[in-house]
Amino acid sequence: MRTVEVKILGQRFKVKSDDGEDYIQNLAKYVNEQITEIQRTSQAVATHNVTVLAALNIADALFKAREEKENILREVRERIRRLVRTVRQASGEGADKE
Numbered sequence: 001m002r003t004v005e006v007k008i009l010g011q012r013f014k015v016k017s018d019d020g021e022d023y024i025q026n027l028a029k030y031v032n033e034q035i036t037e038i039q040r041t042s043q044a045v046a047t048h049n050v051t052v053l054a055a056l057n058i059a060d061a062l063f064k065a066r067e068e069k070e071n072i073l074r075e076v077r078e079r080i081r082r083l084v085r086t087v088r089q090a091s092g093e094g095a096d097k098e
Contacts, residue, residue: 001016001017001018002016002017002018002021003015003016004016004017004021004024004025006024006025006027006028007028007032008028008031008032008035009032009035009047009051013028015028030058031054031058034054034057034058035050035051035054038050038053038054038057
């Protein structure tokens with residue numbers, strides 16, 4: 001595990017991670033971008049409020065990405081079931097042997 005130093009909102013943080021330094025730096029950059037965007041578009045002045053709003057935005061994006069992934073997986077599974085059924089019907093095995 002390595003320690004990577006990142007800078008968020010002008011503060012330095014040491015992060016221990018098995019991930020590469022570039023990855024951790026990219027995470028910090030993303031967080032900074034989210035905070036900067038909220039500062040630019042929001043009435044929230046206190047740093048604490050801005051960081052909480054940024055955390056909510058990041059969590060929202062994560063939850064939506066997870067939901068999208070699950071929807072895609074469901075669709076792929078359904079397509080596989082239909083393909084298997086079609087192949088079985090074409091080969092004479094019948095559709096009810098899944």
